[in-house]
Amino acid sequence: MTNHPARVRRGAPAARNVLGRGTEEREGARMARVYNFSAGPAVLPEEVLAEAASEMLDYRGSGMSVMEMSHRSKPFGEIIENAEADLRELVGIPDNYRVLFLQGGASQQFAAVPMNLMKNRVADYIVTGAWAKKAFKEAKIFGDARAIASSEDETFSYIPDCSDLDVSPDADYVYICENNTIYGTKFHTLPNTKGKDLVADVSSCFLSEPVDITRYGVMYGGAQKNIGPAGVVISIIREDLITDDVLEGTPTMLKWKTQADANSLYNTPPAYGIYICGKVFKWLKDQGGLEAMQQRNQEKAALLYDFLDASKLFRGTVRKEDRSLMNVPFVAGDADLDAAFVAEAKAAGLENLKGHRSVGGMRASIYNAMPRAGVEALVAFMDKFEQAHK
Numbered sequence: 001m002t003n004h005p006a007r008v009r010r011g012a013p014a015a016r017n018v019l020g021r022g023t024e025e026r027e028g029a030r031m032a033r034v035y036n037f038s039a040g041p042a043v044l045p046e047e048v049l050a051e052a053a054s055e056m057l058d059y060r061g062s063g064m065s066v067m068e069m070s071h072r073s074k075p076f077g078e079i080i081e082n083a084e085a086d087l088r089e090l091v092g093i094p095d096n097y098r099v100l101f102l103q104g105g106a107s108q109q110f111a112a113v114p115m116n117l118m119k120n121r122v123a124d125y126i127v128t129g130a131w132a133k134k135a136f137k138e139a140k141i142f143g144d145a146r147a148i149a150s151s152e153d154e155t156f157s158y159i160p161d162c163s164d165l166d167v168s169p170d171a172d173y174v175y176i177c178e179n180n181t182i183y184g185t186k187f188h189t190l191p192n193t194k195g196k197d198l199v200a201d202v203s204s205c206f207l208s209e210p211v212d213i214t215r216y217g218v219m220y221g222g223a224q225k226n227i228g229p230a231g232v233v234i235s236i237i238r239e240d241l242i243t244d245d246v247l248e249g250t251p252t253m254l255k256w257k258t259q260a261d262a263n264s265l266y267n268t269p270p271a272y273g274i275y276i277c278g279k280v281f282k283w284l285k286d287q288g289g290l291e292a293m294q295q296r297n298q299e300k301a302a303l304l305y306d307f308l309d310a311s312k313l314f315r316g317t318v319r320k321e322d323r324s325l326m327n328v329p330f331v332a333g334d335a336d337l338d339a340a341f342v343a344e345a346k347a348a349g350l351e352n353l354k355g356h357r358s359v360g361g362m363r364a365s366i367y368n369a370m371p372r373a374g375v376e377a378l379v380a381f382m383d384k385f386e387q388a389h390k
C-alpha cells in the first residue's frame, strides 16, 4: 500500500477555463481538494464537477447556465430525457416501471409512500435504523403501520433474519431501508415479503451495485448520498402502483400520478440537480456500469474492513455479514481517542469522518465517487495513528 500524503492537489482544468486568466497563481489554494468522507451531501466525481464548471456560463451554446434555463426549454427537455434514458440503461429498468424526479428529500417520501399505497391502511415495516424508524413513525400517521422486525435491541448493529416474517395478510406493502447510512448495515438478502410489494429507501446505496428492479414495487432515494446534489429524489415505481386511488387529503404534489402524468415536470423540478445527476449517470456508464462499480466498491470496502479486522486499536461496530459497502462506522476505543483521530485526520485532508451524532465514533462514507486512493489514504493514516497510540 502506498503511504502518500493524504492531501492532494489536483488541477481542475475546466474550472480554469471558466474563471479565466489570473486564477493560475492562486490555483494551489483554490484547487486543493480533500478526501471527503461525508455521509451526505457527499463527494461527487471530479470529472462531473469539472464538466459542469466548464458549462456554467454557457451551456452548449445556449448562452446561459442550466440554472437560468426554463424547465420547459428544449435543452432542459433533452437533459431530463437523457438522464432518465441513461438511468434506465444503467439499472435495466423495465418498461412497466416509471422513473420520477421529485423534491422534498427522501423524508418526504416517508409520507408519500403510505399516502399512495395504503389502500387497506396496513403496512409492515422492518426497522433497522434511524431512517427506517422515521419512515415507520410517519406511516403511523396514516394507518396501522406495524414493525414486523427490528434490530433496535442491539443499537441497529445488524440486519434481522427476514426469511420468514410475520407479514400481515392485509399489508399494502413491506418497507425497508436497504442501506442504513448511520449504522452502516445493509440488507444483502432482500426480505421474504410473502408476495407483498417491497418498498425500499435506497438513498445511500443507489447505483452502488446491480439491482433487479422487478423485486421491488417502489425503490427511491435522495440523490445527495451516492448520485448528485441535494434537492433531487429519484423514485422508481411499478406502473400499477401509480393510481388516483390515494389516501384522502393527499396533496397534489405528493400524488405520484401527478408527477408521472407530467413526466416529472408538473411544476418546476430541481433542474440543476437533475442535470448533475444526468452527468453522474454518464460517468457511471463510462466507468463500466453497475457491475464495475460493485467490483470497485467491494475492493474499496475490503481495504478498510480488512484493516479494521486486523487492528488492535480500531474496530468496526457492525456484524460482519451485514456490513455496508458504503458507510463504514468504527471506533478507536474511547471518546477522547475518537475525537483526536477525527481532528488529526481532518488536518491531514481526510474530512468528515466524525460518526453520526446519535452513535459517536467515526464513520467513513465511501460512495461511488470516493476514489480508491482516498480509502488507501485513510487506511494509511489509521495505521500511522495506531502506531502512535500503542
Ligand SMILES: *Cc1c(COP(=O)(O)O)cnc(C)c1O
Residues within 6 Å of the ligand: 040, 104, 105, 106, 107, 108, 131, 177, 179, 180, 181, 201, 202, 203, 204, 222, 225
Ligand atoms: C439521508 C437519508 C435520508 C434523508 O434524506 P433527506 O433527503 O434529507 O430527506 C433518508 N433515508 C436514508 C437512508 C438516508 O441516508
